[in-house]
Amino acid sequence: MTTSERAPGEGDLADLLQQPRFGRQLRAFRLERGLSQAEVADAQISTAYLSRLESGARQPTVKVFEYLLERLGLTAAAFRPAGRDQLSTLLATVASSDTGTVDAAELARSLQQARSADPATRWQALWLLSRAQDQAAQREDELVTLRELVALSEGLDAPELRVRSLNQLARCLRATGDLVSAQEAAAASFAAAQQLPVAEQARPLMTLVSTEAEMGRTPDALAHAAELEELVAGARGTLAVEALWAAAAVRIRAGGSAEAVRLMEQALRQLDSQDHLLLWLRLRLAAASLYLQTNPSDPARAEHWLAEAEPALRLVGQVLQRAEFGMLRAIAAFQRDDLAGAEQACADLEGIEHHLTFRDLLRVRILRNRILLRHGRTAEAVDGLRELATAAQHAAIADLTAEIWQTIAEALMSRPSPP
Structure with missing residues (x-):
């Protein structure tokens, strides 16, 4: 018996039955044989149960698994993850789905098992994984994924992917x-994009402009903003x-409120x-x-735009946008001297x-300490603000x-001065 044909042990079996991968494989094997769900069920299991298995909504029992193997003429090894083939199948499934969403945990497992997959396929999978981690605010995991993505792109003959x-x-x-490292990465991305189309150059330049403005490097940010304006003219x-x-964003940080508003x-x-x-x-x-x-x-003008945004927030807003909306609502309330509204929004x-x-996050925490100041809790607020000042200074904001x-x-x- 070869390694690929060996009987699965208990740990292997749990992996073979992992949903939703098992369901996709089961459906593919059934269709490959030209069988309907009713023909596979054959009065031993219900078609509704089989449908839930194929959709990944139900976990198969060992007894059902053995029945399906017999019915489809397969061995358990047929359901063993096939490394690069599994990764390609998963990417195809995501690309062809209505939502384009991906199960980050499943994709991470597939990447681990498909170390020998071709670099372009791994790059695509890592890109999707980083997007999923971004949406879940898994910043540390996302950084690991993106660093692997950058390293992988170095060996590909595709400068767009490196950019x-x-x-x-x-x-x-x-x-x-980490603004210092962000500025370095954005500058490297922009430098690598010089021979590419305008859109490929503009996006890293936007990141560079925003990062430099946040760092207080106003002359550099203004110079790059002018370069960006010329690029996209x-x-x-x-x-x-x-x-x-x-x-x-650059103009407002440089003190040019009127130009920023325009x-x-x-x-x-x-x-x-x-x-x-x-x-x-x-x-x-x-x-x-x-x-x-x-x-x-x-x-008042800020709240006008928040009111415009709210219906769209309910339709397409992700957790990040909901958090940003709440933060801005809190700051606007505080600036209107609506202390109760600011506290509730926080x-x-x-x-x-x-x-x-x-x-x-710093803006929210600054606001919370300002609320404490309004309540007369000066010592507590000042201690909190000093910690935030150290964090902001360390981050070069x-x-x-x-x-x-x-x-x-x-x-x-x-x-008040002490008596």
Whole structure:
């Protein structure tokens, strides 16, 4: 008996019956033999039960598994994962599904078992896995996946894949608060894209602009924003809109509120909800955030854009957008002196705020300490703000670092002197 034909042990059997893979294989074997569900069931099991097995909704028992092997003329080894073939099948299943969603755990297992799969197939699988990890806010796992993706792309004769891998790594590093590494990855991605189409150059340049602005490297960010504007001149659609958004983010950090508002309003006018509803939603959240940062801030205008975003949030919003919406609603309420509204919005974030980027998490925690200051709990708030200032400074987030220290100074100056 060869290794591939050996009888499965108890541990192997659990792996063979792993859903939803088992169900997909079962259905494929049945169709391969031209059998209907009724013919396979043959009064021994119900067709409804067989249908649930094939859909992955029901776990087969050992007895049912043995019956199906006999009915289909198979050995248990036929259901053993086939490494690279299993990975290719899984990718095809995801690509052809209505939702395009992927089971991250199953994909990770398939990648582990398919170490010998061709690099292009592994790259595609790793890319999908990183997207799933991003949506689940599994930042550390995502970083591991993206670093493998970047390493793999080095050996592929496809510069587009290297550019996209590096850019996604930069975005993830930025989300975790590692701005120095994010800037390096974004710069490398942009450098590798120089001979590629405009869209491939623009996306890493947007990441670079945003990262430099967040680090307080305003001259570099403004220079790259001007380069981005020149690069996408005449472009239409989502690329032009995202470029305007990136430029607005730089201007607001540079203190140019009026120019930032002009650019953001232009982006808002250019994108129709029917073109790209998720981007339409994200753009309104970005507009709300911008109006909360203008000098002076405009919470009423921010809440206007939040109100516009809310119906789309219910339709297509993911956990990240829901968390961003809650954060912005809390800040807007606080700026309107609605302390109760701000506290409630902060409370509503519990359980989902870990989906926020490191920067936005800091914004939420700064707000919570400002609420404590309003309640007269100065010592507690100042201690909390000092911790946040250290974290922001360590992450090289210049504007938030300055904002926190200013808040601490104002709190200490307004504290009553001891008798």
